[in-house]
Amino acid sequence: MIALHVPGDSVLHRAPAGIKLLALFVLALAVSLYPHDLPSLGAAVGVVVALHLAALLPPTTLPKQLWQTKWIVVVMVATQLAFLTPWDALVNTVRVVSIVLLAGLLTLTTRSEDLLEALETGLRPLTRIGVDPRRVGLTLSLAIAMLPVVAGIAARVRDTERARGVRLGPRLVVPVLVLALRHADDVADALTARGVD
Amino acid sequence: MTDAPRRRFDTRDIARIAVFAALIAALGLIAPIPVPGLVPITAQTLGIILAGMVLGAWRGAAAVLVFELLVLVGLPLLAGGHGGAASFVGVTAGYLIGWIPGAFVTGLIAHSGRGRIAAWRVALGGLVGGVLVVYACGIPVQAAVTGLPLGAAALTSLAFVPGDLIKITVATIITLALWRAYPPVFGTRRHRHAEEPATAQPVTR
Numbered sequence: 001m002i003a004l005h006v007p008g009d010s011v012l013h014r015a016p017a018g019i020k021l022l023a024l025f026v027l028a029l030a031v032s033l034y035p036h037d038l039p040s041l042g043a044a045v046g047v048v049v050a051l052h053l054a055a056l057l058p059p060t061t062l063p064k065q066l067w068q069t070k071w072i073v074v075v076m077v078a079t080q081l082a083f084l085t086p087w088d089a090l091v092n093t094v095r096v097v098s099i100v101l102l103a104g105l106l107t108l109t110t111r112s113e114d115l116l117e118a119l120e121t122g123l124r125p126l127t128r129i130g131v132d133p134r135r136v137g138l139t140l141s142l143a144i145a146m147l148p149v150v151a152g153i154a155a156r157v158r159d160t161e162r163a164r165g166v167r168l169g170p171r172l173v174v175p176v177l178v179l180a181l182r183h184a185d186d187v188a189d190a191l192t193a194r195g196v197d
Numbered sequence: 198m199t200d201a202p203r204r205r206f207d208t209r210d211i212a213r214i215a216v217f218a219a220l221i222a223a224l225g226l227i228a229p230i231p232v233p234g235l236v237p238i239t240a241q242t243l244g245i246i247l248a249g250m251v252l253g254a255w256r257g258a259a260a261v262l263v264f265e266l267l268v269l270v271g272l273p274l275l276a277g278g279h280g281g282a283a284s285f286v287g288v289t290a291g292y293l294i295g296w297i298p299g300a301f302v303t304g305l306i307a308h309s310g311r312g313r314i315a316a317w318r319v320a321l322g323g324l325v326g327g328v329l330v331v332y333a334c335g336i337p338v339q340a341a342v343t344g345l346p347l348g349a350a351a352l353t354s355l356a357f358v359p360g361d362l363i364k365i366t367v368a369t370i371i372t373l374a375l376w377r378a379y380p381p382v383f384g385t386r387r388h389r390h391a392e393e394p395a396t397a398q399p400v401t402r
Contacts, residue, residue: 004271004281021282028286032342068279072287075353076343083349092344100283107271107281115270130205139211143263144272146219154223170367173243174374177220177251181382184216188209196208 004107010056012109018118024106028099036091048098048105055109065104069097116140138196142187146180153179210256213382217248217260218267222274239276243364245296246327249303250319250372251382258301265293291338295331302326307372314376314383316369323365328358 007013012020031044052062073093080089116137123133157175206214221244244264249257264274265285273280285293303326307319332354340350376383 004273024282076288079345079349079353080343083345088344092342096287096342099286103282103284103286107283110271112267112270112272116266119266119270132205135206135211139215139259139263140266142212142215143218143267146216147222147272147274150216150219150223151226154226170371171374173224173247173371174378176223177247177371177375178379180216180220181213181379184212185209185381187216188207188212191208191212 005111006057006061006108008056008109010054010109012051012055012105015109016118017110017114018121020106020110021115021118021122024102027102031095031099031102036095041091041094044098045094048101051102051105055105057108061108062101065101065108066097068104069100072096072100146184149183150176150180153183206256206259213252214256214260214263217244217252217257218263220244221248221260221264222267222272225274225276241276242296242327242331242361243368245300245331246303246323246364246368247371249300249305249326250307250322250368251375252304253308253383254301254304257304258297261296261300265296268293288339288342289335290342292331292335294338295334298334299326299331302330308383312384314372316373319372320365320369323368327365327368328361 027047034040036044049062052065076093076096077089080092084092119140120133120137123131123136127133154176157172157179161172161175221241224240224244227240245261248260251257252260268274268280268284269282271281275284284290303322306322306325307314308322310318332351336351336354337347339345339354340347343350345353
C-alpha cells in the first residue's frame, strides 16, 4: 500500500496505534489550549524534537517534515501580522506547526493497516447505535482496493478520448463515473454471491 | 426521497461508497488549475460536491467520511499528495471536517425532487452544501487555530469563492449528464428508474 509510513523498530513504531492516536489527541489539545509564554513554547518544540529523535528516523526526516509546513507558516504569518501582534503571530504559528509535526510523526511511525484496525476497535462502542464496525472495515478496505482501479479507469478514458481527438475537459469525468459505478455494482454482485450481505 | 437515515447500507451501497471515495482520491491527482491572482483550483472538492449530488445525503456523506478516514490513517490522497493526521489539525482542518456535512446537505437538496433530478436543485444543493456549509465549518476553525478574528478569517477564504462557483457549475453539468447516462446510481433500490421510465426522464434546463 502506498503510504507515508517509514518502517522502523523504535519505541514509537512498536507502540499500539490506538494509544498513539489518543496521545496525539491529548498532546494537540494541551498545546492548543495552554496560554503560551516563551518557556512553554520552547517545551512544545522540545517535545516535538525529542519524539522525532526517539523514533530513530533518518536525520533528514524532521527538516523535510518542517519544509512541508512552509505554506502553513507563510499563510499564517502573513495573515496574522496584518491583524495581530508579532508575538501572537509567533505563538500561533509555532503552536500549529508543532501539532502538525506531531500528527506527521504518528503517520511516519504507524502502518495504515494498524490505524485502520485501531479505528475499527474504537468504533466498537458505537455498535449500540447501529454502527457495524465490520461493515465499516469492509467499506474502508474496499475503498483502498478501488484506488488503483479508479485511477486505471481514468487513465484509460483519457487515452481513449485523446485518440479520438476529443477535447479534454470536465465532461471527461462522466465516462469515468459511469465505468467506476458500473464496476461498483459488479463488485457488489460478487460480494453478494459470496454471502456478504 | 434519498436513502432513509435508519436504513442499513446494503452491499451495493457499500460498493458505491467505496468507489466514490476512490473517485474523490483520483480527482485529487489532477494537477491544480492555476488562476492568475487567485488560489489554484483543485478538482478534489469537485468530488466532494459530486458525491452529494450523485449518491444523495447519506451515501454521499459516507463516501466523503471513508475518503477522509483513509487520509487520516496516512494515505497521501489529498490534492498535492498530502495526507496523514496532520491534515486534521492544521488551519484547513475545519474545511476537511465540513466536507462531510457539506456533501450531506448537497445530497439532501439535490435529491429532494421525489426521484427526479433537476438542474436548479442540484446547483442549489452544491451552493448551500458545498459552499455555505463547508465555510460555516471551516472559517471558525481557521479563526480559532490562527487566532485571527472571525471576520478576517472569512476575508482570507473569499479567495476560494470564484473557484467554488466554477466547480458547482461543472459538478451540475456532470451530474445531469450522469443522470442521462446511468440513472440507477441515483436511487437506492436497484432498478427503480429502469422500472419506471416515466420518472427516468431527465429534467434539464
